Every structure is written in C-alpha cells, then in structure tokens.
Amino acid sequence: MSADEPLLRLDDVEVHFERKRGLIDRVLRTPGGKTVKAVDGVSLDIAENDVVALVGESGCGKTTLGKTAVALQRPTGGSVTYRGQDVWNAKDGKGDVEIPYEEIRRSLQIIHQDPGSSLNPNKTIMKSLQAPLKKWQPSLSPKDRRTRVLGMLEHVGMAPPDDYANRYPHQLSGGEKQRTALVRALLMNPDVILADEAVSALDVSLRVEMMDLLLDLQNEFGTSFVFVSHNLSNARYLAQKAGGRIAVMYLGRIVEVGTAEELLGNPRHPYTKVLRWATADLDPDKARAGAPPVRKIDIPDPSNPPSGCRFHTRCPKAREVCVRENPDLRPHSEDPSSHAASCFRQFRNGEHEYWTSPELTDAPNVDEIRSDGNAIETS
Ligand SMILES: Nc1ncnc2c1ncn2[C@@H]1O[C@H](COP(=O)(O)OP(=O)(O)OP(=O)(O)O)[C@@H](O)[C@H]1O
Ligand code: SF4
Ligand SMILES: [Mg+2]
Known part of the structure; x- marks a missing residue:
C-alpha cells in the first residue's frame, strides 16, 4: 500500500439493481424491469481509525453504499479498493492479487440493526462467538478461544461473562444482543465495522450508551466505523466525539460531506x-x-x-x-x-x-x- 493510499477507497461507485418484471407488474400491467440506482457515482475515502456517518432519508442508498464499502455488495460500476487492492479483482482472482479476498472479508465487518439475525437461536452465545474464531484463527486452542470470547464480553460490559456466554439469544435484552454482535465483529480484529442502524432500535438512554461504547472501542482498537443512520442527531453525536465526518446522501449520491461542526454549523x-x-x-x-x-x-x-x-x-x-x-x-x-x-x-x-x-x-x-x-x- 502506498503512503497516500487510504484504508478503503470508493471511486465513482455505482450500484444499480435491475428490478425484474414480477407477478404484480404482470397483474397490474405495469412495465417493471426498472433499474434502481441505489448508489450512483459515489467517491469516498475511509482512513485508518476513521468514523464516517452516512445519513439521509429512507431508500437513499445508505445501506447499499455501506455494504459496498465493506465488500458485501458488488458494485455495478466504479471500484472499491482495500489498502490499494481492488476488492472484486481479489474475489475473482483477476490480476496480481496482493491481498486475498478472505483477508479483506475478515477485515471488513458488519453489525445490523437487528443483532439477533447474526446469532443462531439454538446456540449459546459462547458457541456463536467461537464459530467465526474457529474459521479465521484455526490455530487458536479451544481454551484460548474461550478466553478471548470471555475477555471481549467483559470488555463490552457483559459481566460476569461466564453467565452471558452460557445463555441463548432469547435470554438477552436488545442492548445485550447488540453488544454481542459487536463482540462478534471485533473478534475478527477488523479494520472497518459497518454499523447499519445499529442503535436505532434501542431506547434513547441505551442508544447513547451503545454509541459511547462504539467510540471507546474505536479509540482502543483503532477500528474505523461506517455508521449508517437516518437520525442526524446520532450521526452528529458520533462524528463529533470521534472527530469524524458526516456524509449526507440523497437519491444514491453524497450531496455533502464534512465534520459535524462544518456540516451542521454551516x-x-x-x-x-x-x-x-x-x-x-x-x-x-x-x-x-x-x-x-x-x-x-x-x-x-x-x-x-x-x-x-x-x-x-x-x-x-x-x-x-x-x-x-x-x-x-x-x-x-x-x-x-x-x-x-x-x-x-x-x-x-x-x-x-x-x-x-x-x-x-x-x-x-x-x-x-x-x-x-x-x-x-x-x-
Ligand atoms: N437487493 C436489492 N434489489 C433491488 N433493489 C434494492 C435492493 N437493495 C436495495 N434496493 C433499493 O435500493 C434503494 C436504496 O436502498 P437502501 O436499502 O440502500 O436504502 P437505505 O438508505 O438504507 O434505506 P433505509 O433507511 O430505509 O434503510 C431503495 O430504493 C431500495 O428499494
Ligand atoms: S440550487 Fe443546488 S441543490 Fe438546489 S437544485 Fe440547484 S444545484 Fe441542486
Ligand atoms: Mg438501510
């Protein structure tokens, strides 16, 4: 990676979805087959230890852009590079691949609005959290895996960790599930975490607590966060405290980007x-x-x-x-x-x-x- 290469670079990214003509279109005799330009020409750099909050109204393309940034969505145009490596060339084995796709996948993690979706309801928290470690760090002994999981649970305030580790997802509150999802992402030692409406479903007091936790972890582990929210107050809270930026999206494009002070003050x-x-x-x-x-x-x-x-x-x-x-x-x-x-x-x-x-x-x-x-x- 050259010195001026950012951690992640999105260059003129487009994500266009072809909407096929479905049953409803046939019944209503509407043409269907439209193209939804969910993301349409977005360029954005994300540095190490960076925080970018994407805001905008429902359907403007925040989730699609966030997923494209963390390599979960293939763009239909433009490029996404991780430390100078084109992500999708790595996936397709095209050209000289310097960073394997698996390494990129591990480095870019996501936590969803519904944290339950990433936890298997039939497995204990310990089992769910150990599974990705087994995959990405097969050299860890079972004892070390356990210690790592318990340490992280304690780190995010789930103490005593043994108690939480033995529970099933339905035995956790919404806030605890969200913390568990965060632990799951952090165990991968990622460079970037996409937090997609990760605090929206929480009560106001828990929301602030969760955002403070994200900020502490960002500080401690140097993880960059792409924080997706339709709520400008939450975006401001995070961007301001982390010294990051807010990017405002409108119909698939970033229309304004700047620090919280610049963007909201002026x-x-x-x-x-x-x-x-x-x-x-x-x-x-x-x-x-x-x-x-x-x-x-x-x-x-x-x-x-x-x-x-x-x-x-x-x-x-x-x-x-x-x-x-x-x-x-x-x-x-x-x-x-x-x-x-x-x-x-x-x-x-x-x-x-x-x-x-x-x-x-x-x-x-x-x-x-x-x-x-x-x-x-x-x-
Ligand atoms: N897989 C898909 N196939 C077709 N269209 C899609 C797909 N995913 C998203 N879209 C469309 O792309 C546009 C952007 O969706 P996206 O989910 O990125 O918006 P968003 O800003 O995250 O909205 P919200 O705040 O409601 O979560 C919407 O019109 C949506 O219907
Ligand atoms: S004034 Fe600016 S924001 Fe308004 S329509 Fe013209 S270019 Fe767009
Ligand atoms: Mg969304």
Missing part, C-alpha cells in the same frame, strides 16, 4: 438544511424555525430520479440549469477544507451559469413557504 447543501430542520433535537430553537425549506415534500422514485441535480424537484433554490446539469461534490471556494457539497451555489456569483439562470417557474411560491414570516434564506 450547511452548504439545501438538502442538509432540510435534514437539520427536520431534526428538532439538534437545536430546538433554530432547527424547526419556520416551514420546511423544501418546495415539495414527496420523495422522487429512485428508479426514475430527476435529471440534473436530483434535488431540483424539492430545492427552494433550484434554477433552470439545475434541471440540466449534475453538480459535482466540490469544496466551497471560501472554505477549501474537508467540507464539500454538490450544489452550484458552491461557486461564487459570476463563476457559474447558475447565478444568471432563471429561477424555476414551477416553484411554488417561496413566499408561501415563508408565510409565517420566518426567514428561509433564498439568495
């Missing part, structure tokens, strides 16, 4: 403003002030996304050029840090056609949106 993309508005507990006084900063509430169909900038159908700042052209993710001219957004408004007035392009005539009255007199910046 959101550049109109969609990030919507998310901030919708997350009341971020800043109760400011966030919900006024009506939502969108023109339409309905979410477009991911199999038929809008042309140009995909947010143009909802964006209160959209102009005609936004219907034709797709803005790249670029740093703001005054703020060339890690903070980047894909909106023509990133250009200075005079540097892009956006500023002279006519406003969209189909825009519902912006005054209507602002009928309560609250300021929604329109310039």
Whole structure:
C-alpha cells in the first residue's frame, strides 16, 4: 500500500439493481424491469481509525453504499479498493492479487440493526462467538478461544461473562444482543465495522450508551466505523466525539460531506438544511424555525430520479440549469477544507451559469413557504 493510499477507497461507485418484471407488474400491467440506482457515482475515502456517518432519508442508498464499502455488495460500476487492492479483482482472482479476498472479508465487518439475525437461536452465545474464531484463527486452542470470547464480553460490559456466554439469544435484552454482535465483529480484529442502524432500535438512554461504547472501542482498537443512520442527531453525536465526518446522501449520491461542526454549523447543501430542520433535537430553537425549506415534500422514485441535480424537484433554490446539469461534490471556494457539497451555489456569483439562470417557474411560491414570516434564506 502506498503512503497516500487510504484504508478503503470508493471511486465513482455505482450500484444499480435491475428490478425484474414480477407477478404484480404482470397483474397490474405495469412495465417493471426498472433499474434502481441505489448508489450512483459515489467517491469516498475511509482512513485508518476513521468514523464516517452516512445519513439521509429512507431508500437513499445508505445501506447499499455501506455494504459496498465493506465488500458485501458488488458494485455495478466504479471500484472499491482495500489498502490499494481492488476488492472484486481479489474475489475473482483477476490480476496480481496482493491481498486475498478472505483477508479483506475478515477485515471488513458488519453489525445490523437487528443483532439477533447474526446469532443462531439454538446456540449459546459462547458457541456463536467461537464459530467465526474457529474459521479465521484455526490455530487458536479451544481454551484460548474461550478466553478471548470471555475477555471481549467483559470488555463490552457483559459481566460476569461466564453467565452471558452460557445463555441463548432469547435470554438477552436488545442492548445485550447488540453488544454481542459487536463482540462478534471485533473478534475478527477488523479494520472497518459497518454499523447499519445499529442503535436505532434501542431506547434513547441505551442508544447513547451503545454509541459511547462504539467510540471507546474505536479509540482502543483503532477500528474505523461506517455508521449508517437516518437520525442526524446520532450521526452528529458520533462524528463529533470521534472527530469524524458526516456524509449526507440523497437519491444514491453524497450531496455533502464534512465534520459535524462544518456540516451542521454551516450547511452548504439545501438538502442538509432540510435534514437539520427536520431534526428538532439538534437545536430546538433554530432547527424547526419556520416551514420546511423544501418546495415539495414527496420523495422522487429512485428508479426514475430527476435529471440534473436530483434535488431540483424539492430545492427552494433550484434554477433552470439545475434541471440540466449534475453538480459535482466540490469544496466551497471560501472554505477549501474537508467540507464539500454538490450544489452550484458552491461557486461564487459570476463563476457559474447558475447565478444568471432563471429561477424555476414551477416553484411554488417561496413566499408561501415563508408565510409565517420566518426567514428561509433564498439568495
Ligand atoms: N437487493 C436489492 N434489489 C433491488 N433493489 C434494492 C435492493 N437493495 C436495495 N434496493 C433499493 O435500493 C434503494 C436504496 O436502498 P437502501 O436499502 O440502500 O436504502 P437505505 O438508505 O438504507 O434505506 P433505509 O433507511 O430505509 O434503510 C431503495 O430504493 C431500495 O428499494
Ligand atoms: S444545484 Fe440547484 S437544485 Fe441542486 S441543490 Fe443546488 S440550487 Fe438546489
Ligand atoms: Mg438501510
């Protein structure tokens, strides 16, 4: 791996799902056979000891992108490299494979929203946790395996570990199952863990406890986390404490990325403003002030996304050029840090056609949106 090679690099990744014409399509005489562009041109680097929180509304492609990052989903376009090795070339045995696919698989782990799904209901916790160790570290003696499992259970606060190890999954609470799933992932000594809505199902107090645990472990083991959440508060909590980034997704694309402070303190993309508005507990006084900063509430169909900038159908700042052209993710001219957004408004007035392009005539009255007199910046 060269010095400037990140741990994981996603380069112009696409994941398009072909939806076959099914029975319902035939009954309803709908065409079917559509392509869902779940991820459509995403580039993202993940460094060692990094935390990236992916946020966005349901169906925007968070899980698909997360799974693609940890090599559980093959992209239909672009590439994913782990320490400079193309993941899918390794899987297919193409070219000079420097890192075997099995090694990549072990290094990239996942914990799901439903932690029970990774635990066999008929096996004790000890048996479930020993199984992957047997596979990946066959040289460990049974005694060492046991010691490793008990040590990790204790580490995540499941004490006395012997008691938990002898239980079956149904004898654990939701939070305990989630900790067990985390132990299962950590036992692989991974470089990256994808935590897909891993705290969403937990009570608020347990959620914070679990996020703190993730942060402690990230600190201690240097594991990078890709944290998927539809909740911007959770994303902010993790990204801020870990010094990581938040990446906002909209219809298969990352539309803004930056530190929690940059992204929430000074959101550049109109969609990030919507998310901030919708997350009341971020800043109760400011966030919900006024009506939502969108023109339409309905979410477009991911199999038929809008042309140009995909947010143009909802964006209160959209102009005609936004219907034709797709803005790249670029740093703001005054703020060339890690903070980047894909909106023509990133250009200075005079540097892009956006500023002279006519406003969209189909825009519902912006005054209507602002009928309560609250300021929604329109310039
Ligand atoms: N295996 C699949 N086959 C076909 N379409 C899929 C498949 N997996 C996901 N999709 C579609 O891709 C889009 C993105 O789905 P994805 O699960 O990545 O979204 P998400 O942001 O994780 O949503 P949620 O917050 O609801 O979990 C959706 O339109 C979904 O229906
Ligand atoms: S490019 Fe245009 S439509 Fe897209 S977010 Fe920016 S102003 Fe809105
Ligand atoms: Mg999901």
